[in-house]
Amino acid sequence: MGGIFGGRGTAVYGYSGEMAKKRGGGPNTPDGKKNSSRNSTAHGCRSKTVVILDGEYQEDYDEMEREWNDEFGPETYMERRLVKILVDNDWFLQRAVRRLHEAEAKEGNVELMQRYKTSAERSFYRSLNALQQLRKHYMIIEREKDRLKKELEKRPAPAAEQPKGGTSKTEAVLTKAQQLFKGQRNPKKRKKIPILDQWIEIEIQDGKTVTELYPSNEQLIKQGQAMIPAPEMVYRRLHFVNGVPPEYSWTTDDAVTRERGGMGTQRMTVDTWLELIEREEATGTGHVGPCGGNLPRPEERGGCDCETCTHNRAVLEAREGE
Secondary structure, three states, X not given: OOOOOOOOOOOOOOOOHHHHHHOOOOOOOHHHHHHHHOOOOOOOOOOOOOOOOOOOOHHHHHHHHHHHHHHHOOOOHXXXXXXXXXXXXXXXXXXXXXXHHHHHHHOOOHHHHHHHHHHHHHHHHHHHHHHHHHHHHHHHHHHHHHHHHHHHHHOOOOOOOOOHHHOOHHHHOXXXXXXXXXXXXXXXXXXXXXXXXXXXXXXXXXOEEEEEEEOOHHHHHHHHHOOOOOXXXXXXXXXXXXXXXXXXXXXXXOHHHHHHOEEEEEEEEHHHHHHHHHHHHHHOOOOOOOOOOOOOOOHHHOOOOOHHHHHHHHHHHHHHOO
């Protein structure tokens, strides 16, 4: 796989202390570290982490966080992480807008501030889109459950015996036209693709790359065993907290993305995933690896017209036609 970061990726920023040391060292005293943390924050539009600057208030950030949590009501680990990313990106966006207005009023570097604002807008709307797509997926699942429940409730009790010719009593009362035209070719009748979701947090801690899976592979297998129909695809969402470490250099060739980190997605069949986790377990590193090529995003999750998805779309279309 040539990379997992696409146009819909979400930029998330942050460095660990070890990464700072590797980049040329840093202050060792508490006061020095505090002062260093505010270096290059004249406008705060290149911040790697959320730092409350002069003129900003922690209460405002906390209130924004509460409102976004009320909006989405995150329950799972994946939802909570996506909401936190959205909150940070919203904070950066509002900061960039303020700096742009200040530059315009003072006839400062408006062009630079506009670029920061545009970058912040992209990050915000990408993280918002990720949350909305996840919510849409859950809503589809709930609607499908309700539909199946109602269908089972309406289904008549099985007849004691079948009439001659093998035709059921239900079919016998239907006209020929009613039996022929049941809307079976309506687009809404298209097969829904059951999907397993996994969040993967990748962070550099004390100079070491740590990979955490939520849920674990074992838990995800148990989820799949409880699903009817059986899952056909696995979604892995990789979140690089403080840059892309060397162990994951296969995810992207972009130097900026490697430095800043962010989110990428693997989409694969369940068979591919089962083979992949066996290979990953054999390495003994605890890290995940490339799946060999992303499948296109299913239409029920918003579709995607990127080069990879367009090229591979025939794979899913063939599966739906089976």
